[in-house]
Amino acid sequence: MxxxxxxxxxxxxxxxxxxxxxxxxxxxxxxxxxxxxxxxxxxxxxxxxxxxxxxxxxxxxxxxxxxxxxxxxxxxxxxxxxxxxxxxxxxxxxxxxxxxxxxxxxxxxxxxxxxxxxxxxxxxxxxxxxxxxxxxxxxxxxxxxxxxxxxxxxxxxxxxxxxxxxxxxxxxxxxxxxAVSNCLVEMDDQVDQIMEKIGEQTTGTKIVGIYGMGGVGKTTLATIIYNKLSADFDNCCFLTNIRETKIESLQNQLISKVLRMEWPSINSINEGITEIKKRLSSKKVLLVLDDVDQNTQLEALVGQGECWFGRGSKVIITTRNEEVLKDVNLKHELTEMDFNHSLLLFSKHAFRRDHPPAEYIPLSEKAVEICGRLPLALEIIGSFLAGKDRKFWVDSLERLKTIPNKKVKSKLNISFEALEPQEKEIFLDVCCFFVGFDVRIVTYMWDSCKFFPEYSLEVLKQMSLIKIVEGNRLWVHDQLRDLGRDIIRERADFKLEKQSRVWNHDEAIDVLKRKEGTENVEAICLKFDHQSQCFFKKEEFARLSNLRFLRVECGDLDTNNIQHFSLTNWFRRNLPIPPNLRWLSLPNFIQHFPSTNLFLRNLLILSELKWLSWHRFIQYFPSTNWFRRNVLILQNLRYLSWHEFPLFYQLTAFSHMKLVILDLSRSKITDNWEGWNHLKMAKNLKVLNLTECRNLRGTPDFSSQENLEQLILRGCPLVQIDRSIGKLKHLTLPDEMDELEALTELLVDSTSITNIPEWKGMKKLKTLSAVACRSLSVCNFSGCLTSLLTLSLDNTRITELPFGNFGSLVELNLSNSSIRELPDSIGKMKNLRVLRMHCTHLRKLPSALGMLEKLEEIDAGNCRNLEEIPSEIGRLTFLRILRLSDTIISEVPKLPESLTNLYITTRSEMRLPDLSNLLILRVLELGLMSGTLFHTAPSLHWIGGLRKLESLMLCCHSLATLPSDVNLLSKLRKLDLLVDKLECLPRLPQNLSHFRIFGLMEKSIDLSYLEKLSKLEVNNCEQLIEIQGLEHLKNLKYLDIESLPSLVKLFPDSTNLKKLTGIWILNCPKLVEVRGQLESLEILYIMSCESLEKLPDPLSFKNIEQVLISGCWKLEEIQGLEDSEYLKYLNLRNLPSLVKLPDLTNCKKLELLNLVNCPGLVEIQGRLESLERLSIYHCGSLQKLSDPSSFKNLASFYIGESEKFEETLESEEYRDLKKLARPTKEIGRAIRCAM
CATH class of the missing domain: 3.40.50.10140 (Toll/interleukin-1 receptor homology (TIR) domain)
Known part of the structure; x- marks a missing residue:
């Protein structure tokens, strides 16, 4: 491919x-x-x-x-x-x-x-x-x-x-x-140059600086390099938004990402430098520093490079300021794109293709010139113009043309001005505060402010003004961020007191100290360090009447000595809370909650508290009522440890959205604790510790915790594990489960467990199911589970089973596992009754199977490489069902007489087995696919002796004759003959209810004696001219006739089949007529019968519900539809001789009418009040509808290639109908068989 x-x-x-x-x-x-x-x-x-x-x-x-x-x-x-x-x-x-x-x-x-x-x-x-x-x-x-x-x-x-x-x-x-691949063509040379400089395969540490003006594609180029190199590094880190982030925070991110663990807060730059040197000096690191603007940032993050990181490390720096790279030896300047690639990038955003349509080429080229060939401008302006008409393009480009090329941000402003007010507010919020924030959290605030965030965010994304990157984080380009902040300043006439958003700490302090103007502030951010001494009066916060977002960063505060910071007293003195405050952000600010009388009426989010732990119920913890008034708190809580958790508390207070670890050890909770329902919100929970929860008898419903990896049940007196444990796709089974001595059933279906440990204590376990555990490859429970009755390991990677003392096992399922061989020790499973395999790697069954005296079912279907069946299988006197479908066995030994169901399909040449001893066989499917089989095998002389047979399927391409005594099978109800060369059909058992024949060579067959037949399928019988006796099949309900190229007629005139409800006739090119009176007919499908001229008696359409007639070139009319009161679907296609339809007024339930390629049809008669879908295509003579006002329920109307009717639609009478019409250019693909 x-x-x-x-x-x-x-x-x-x-x-x-x-x-x-x-x-x-x-x-x-x-x-x-x-x-x-x-x-x-x-x-x-x-x-x-x-x-x-x-x-x-x-x-x-x-x-x-x-x-x-x-x-x-x-x-x-x-x-x-x-x-x-x-x-x-x-x-x-x-x-x-x-x-x-x-x-x-x-x-x-x-x-x-x-x-x-x-x-x-x-x-x-x-x-x-x-x-x-x-x-x-x-x-x-x-x-x-x-x-x-x-x-x-x-x-x-x-x-x-x-x-x-x-x-x-x-x-x-x-x-x-x-995606970055859009610029790969343009950047190939750039990438090669940098890869050469950085020395992809060298062992030395290399630092490369990429510099150029904003919006030229530095971040994209760095991302491409990062993607190309990352596969060779175990320790990778991509630091973004460096200009806006404190150095200590960047140092913390670097260490955390490289070491892949949460790192404690770094209190000073020097401390960070020490930790980086100490922790990363032996690591081979791939590091990208994006948008560096100061030398101090480099000095604090990479130092001299080779001294700080291990050998082979690579560092990539992007910056607008070349001066920042004065100590970097390897530099690369990135300039504007060439014209051709600029046009390509612009086209991708404006037209979602590589080249503009011909009529838009001049305008597109003009746009590229105006954008100055900068990728960011091309992306924004292209997205802005996408889907707009030509006049809009011309007007917009004229506006852009008046802005000098150097003023890129001014050009981008045109996209901002096209936004709705609520979209503008969200964009400005992101630019000032929320780059890197989880969009799912911020949405709470925007939704409460009636900004319609779901819709607005999608508009912003489609216009390329924001992106949502990995981890649901908000991201905007630095130039767009600067644009947003400039807009804030311009709106305020560059007066701080008029700004709606204040993101700079010093400016925020200034605003709070002012006596005027603070009512304009909607959002503000304060950033304190451990040396800050700032005191606020009650009035200063009271003036923030429109504040909806407050962030106070106190990352370096000593929480053990927090009293010195006066903002804490804000809580203690119960200063007035801004009435419109939706979001209060206090990262690492408090670990003890304020008193219970704190009331934040409109607060939606109290964020950034990431770890909360206490043992025993603490007295100073707020009451449940406090939480109910202050909903959705602790949005970033990852770890909750609460030992001896009280039974009466329900965890309703906490947001579980980001909860990863929950430790409720030694708690009093029970099976019916109401808190389990609230924990269903913890979608990201990975660890649940229930150690020594002595009142717990069963596990909770895990259906919502699909990411759970560790379940700790040490010391729990469990007797039952909920079935939902099977939905835990990442669960590792704990060794402590060995202590669950009372457990009787364990279901871990569809999880990602890799092994089943050796449990010696689970003496009462009766059922163990690990179905669809596709990572499971090891089982170590040999001989331990002495009460086990059912073991299911289907769809696993198990390659071998350490069978031991499983004398109690009744059912073993190994289907679709990686088992290659069954051990002889399987013979010790004396109570085994069901053995299912379906193992594609299995080549033979062991002779030890003959020792399983109680075995009732062997299912080795789809064992595609199975070659050999042991003769010892004949000893299994209780064996009832044997499936050997889709194998390559070449010989079948003598089978036990107890068999009732036998399924054999082989792709190898095999001598036909003698099954004459299977006197109680009820179901036989024999598929012998080799073309030479029956030339060397004996005949089916024994078939007449299987008097108990109820279902028989014979599939063989070379079968030429069928024994005449097949008619002695008086209990036979279903017969399938799938052959190619059957010369003669013998008389069949009279009690047949289902008969299918495929590949008969006869010209005529008589089925009149099969009076109990309810379903008949006759397919691919090339010489068959007629099927006699159909009129006598009074119980026939379904008739399927396919690919009978010689068939001329069906049913005599006198046919009166009272129960026939469905007819399917396909690909019978010589069939001239379908006669008979079929009053119970509900479905009529006739396709590709080019010679058909006549349909069944008009009375046959009285109860019809679905009609599909297609490819009947000579059919001129369809009589009887005028009385079809139950008709729902009428689909007529490729009927060139059809000239008229009866009046359809009485078709009160007709919902769909499809007319395709009926060029002779002139008029559609009748009031079609229930019609919902109408399609007319290639009906060149159709001129009118008898009553166009009757289409009251019409929801969809297709029209195409029907010139006369399209002209009719222009008249006033058809005005309402025309409104529903689909464009004619689209109709070619709109029409397909509706049934």
């Missing part, structure tokens, strides 16, 4: 027509188109047994994002499943995104193929139209896509849902275009 070239499409939409074509797929496709997103949706059905075409594969390859709409019937379509496989392959090879929509199905139903998805997969398996490998690929793709995060559409409105999807798609597309 070659890597796709430049995208022709941005989004690929995959869906199944009958479920969603004129429903959510229609809404979503048109919303994407209207948003300017190039979306692709396929417009053909997949011919049976064929692969999807190269055009469709290429569309999937080219699309940046694929959206499969996973409806209930999605997996029933091979077409959809093949698309899904392609999507997964593109995701894994090239990082394409898949964003699934779960449409009335649960993600788990898709992931694990249960419900309708399991039924569909089984149906594909049974039909044998696709190889086992193909079906396995489908299952893998469904599992992978089902595990992805997507949208669940249940009771949500379609309009609201599609708007959300389109917004997310726009953001994702924007992300793709803003």
């Amino acid at each position: 070659e890597k796709p070239t430049e995208s022709g499409y941005e989004v690929f939409l995959s869906f199944r027509g009958p479920d969603t074509r004129l429903d959510i797929a229609d809404y979503l496709y048109n919303s994407l188109i209207h948003a300017g997103i190039r979306a692709y949706r396929d417009n053909e059905e997949l011919p049976i047994g064929e692969e999807i075409g190269p055009e469709l594969v290429q569309a999937i390859k080219q699309s940046e994002i694929s959206i499969p709409i996973l409806s209930k019937g999605y997996a029933a379509s091979p077409w959809c499943l093949m698309e899904l496989v392609q999507m997964v392959e593109c995701k894994e090879k090239w990082g394409r995104k898949i964003m699934p929509v779960f449409y009335n199905v649960a993600p788990s139903e898709v992931r694990y193929q249960t419900g309708s998805y399991g039924e569909a997969i089984n149906l594909h398996i049974n039909k044998r139209r696709y190889t086992d490998e193909t079906i396995q690929n489908w299952k893998v793709a469904l599992s992978k896509v089902g595990a992805l995060r997507g949208w669940e559409l249940k009771e949500r409105g379609k309009g609201e849902f599609t708007e959300e999807v389109v917004r997310k798609i726009l953001i994702e597309l924007k992300k793709n275009y803003l």
Whole structure:
């Protein structure tokens, strides 16, 4: 598979027509188109047994994002499943995104193929139209896509849902275009030059400085270098926003990131220098310092480089000021981009493609010149102009042209002025205070201020004014940050007392001391160190009447001697709290809470307190009521340790959003403690310590803690572990679980455990399930679990089992594990009744199987490399079920007479086994795929002796004859004959209810004697001219006729099949007529029957609900629809001879009408008051609707290539209908079979 070239499409939409074509797929496709997103949706059905075409594969390859709409019937379509496989392959090879929509199905139903998805997969398996490998690929793709995060559409409105999807798609597309790869072509030479200077493979420490004007791309270039080098470094650190950050904080970040641990606060620059030298001198470090503006920053962070870091370290510095690099030997100047690459970058943001459309080339070139070929300006202005009309472009460029090239910020201001007021407020907040902040936290404040943050942030991102980077952190370019702050100053006429935001500490002190103007302040930041002595009066804070954000940084305060800092007395004296205050930020300021009478009425967030620990219930801790009044506190709390936690307290006071470690050791909590419900919010919890919680008998519901890695249960008298433990994907099983002597069931399904330790104390454990633990490779419980009844290790990486004394084991499941061989010790499992394998690496079964006297079921299906079955299997006198599907066995030994169900499918040449002794066999599936099999094997002479058979499937491409005594199988209800060369069909058992024949060579068959038949499928019988006796099948409900190229007619005139409800007729090119009176018919599908002239009697349409007729070139009319009061879907395609339709007024339930390529149709008659979807395409003679005013419920109307009707739409009578019409240029891909 070659890597796709430049995208022709941005989004690929995959869906199944009958479920969603004129429903959510229609809404979503048109919303994407209207948003300017190039979306692709396929417009053909997949011919049976064929692969999807190269055009469709290429569309999937080219699309940046694929959206499969996973409806209930999605997996029933091979077409959809093949698309899904392609999507997964593109995701894994090239990082394409898949964003699934779960449409009335649960993600788990898709992931694990249960419900309708399991039924569909089984149906594909049974039909044998696709190889086992193909079906396995489908299952893998469904599992992978089902595990992805997507949208669940249940009771949500379609309009609201599609708007959300389109917004997310726009953001994702924007992300793709803003990735550093956009500039890789332009920067290749720059990258090579720096890589040469820095000495990629050298062992010496190198420091390189990149300098250039703001917005020229220094950070992008540094990021590219960082990405190229990071794979060779264990210790990497990228420090951003250096100009705005205190040196001590930068030193702390450097040590913390390199050592990958939280480092204590650094109190002085000299202390930081000492710690860096001490801790990092032996480390090979990759370090980027972005936006350095002072020599002191370099001296405090890297010193002399080689002296501070280990050999081989690399340091990259970016700065606007070359003077900062005076002591750096390796320098690289970055200048503006050349014109061609500037145009390319501009086009990516303005048009989301590499080149502008022809009509926009002159304007785009003009824009590039005006932007001065600076990447930042190109990005901002390109995003600003995206999607605007030509007049807007001309006016905007004229405005930009009047601003000198050097005034880049003034050019960027044009994007700011285009924002709505609330969007401007958020942008200014970010520029002044929130660069690097978690957007999820800041949103609380903005939402309370009615700034509509969700929508506003998306607008800002689409206009490239802000970005949300890793960790949900807000980021703006330094030039945009400066622009925002300049706007604040300009709005205040450069008078400090008029500023709405004050971010500088000295200026903030000045504002607080003023007697006038403080009512203008909305947000303020104070930064104190341990030597600060600043006293505030009550009136000074009282004047901040409009303050909504207050940040007081006291990172260096001695919390044991905090009384000297007068701001603390603010709490103690209960000074008035600003009434509009939403956010109070006090990093490392207090560890003891104020008295319980503190009342912060409007406070939403008290942040930055990162560690809180106390043992026993402390008296001075605030009451629960205090927390209820001051909600959403402790937003940054990561670690909560509270030993001997009281039962009556419920943890309702705390925000659990960032909680990582929770230690409730020796607490009084019980199974039904109400606090468990509140802990469900702790989505990021990784460690839960419940040591010696003596009242705990069972574990809580872990379904919300999917990131939990350590669960400590030492000293807990547990008797039950909740099933939800299976959702903990990162859990490590603790050794202390060995102490759970009363535990009877342990389920750790779908977790990331790597081994199961040797538990010797769990003597009562009966069930151990580790299903889908894909990292599990070691089991050490040999002989310890003496009461174990059920052991499930399917879908693990277990390669061998240390079987010991498992004499009690009843069921063992090893399916889809990495087991290569079963040990002989398996023979000691004397009570084993069920053994399931499905192991692709397994080559043979041990002879010790013959010792398992109680074994009732062996499932070795899908053991694709299984070659050998031991003869000892014949000793298993209780064996009832034996599955050997999809193997390569070449011989089957004599099987035990106790078998009731036998499934054998092999790809090797195998002598047909003699099964004459299996007299109680009820189900037999025999798939012998080798073409030479029956030429060397004996006949099926024994088949007539299996009188208990209820279901028989024979699949063999070379089977030429079938024994005549097959009709003696009086209990047979289901018969599948999948052959290619069967010369003659013998008389079949009269009690058959399901019969499928594939590949018969006869010209005529008579089935009149099969009066109990309810489902009949006749496929790929090339010489079959007629099927006699259908009129006598009075119990027939479903008839499926496919690929019978010689069939001429179906049903005689007298046919009166009272129970027939569904007919599917596909690819019968010589079929002339379908006769009969079929009064119970509900579904009629007829496709690719080019000679068809006549349909069943008009009375057959009385109860019809769905009609699809396509590719019937000679069909002139469809009688009977005028009385179809239950008809919901009418889909007529490629009917060139059809000249008229009956009056559809009585079709009171008709929701969908599709007319495609019906060039002779002149008029649509009737009042269609219930119609919701109407499509008209290539109907050149259609001129009118008999009553255009009747379309009261019409929600979607497609029209294209129908000239006369398009002219009719211009009349006043059709005005309302025209408003719904989709553009004619889009209709080509809008029409597809709706069923």
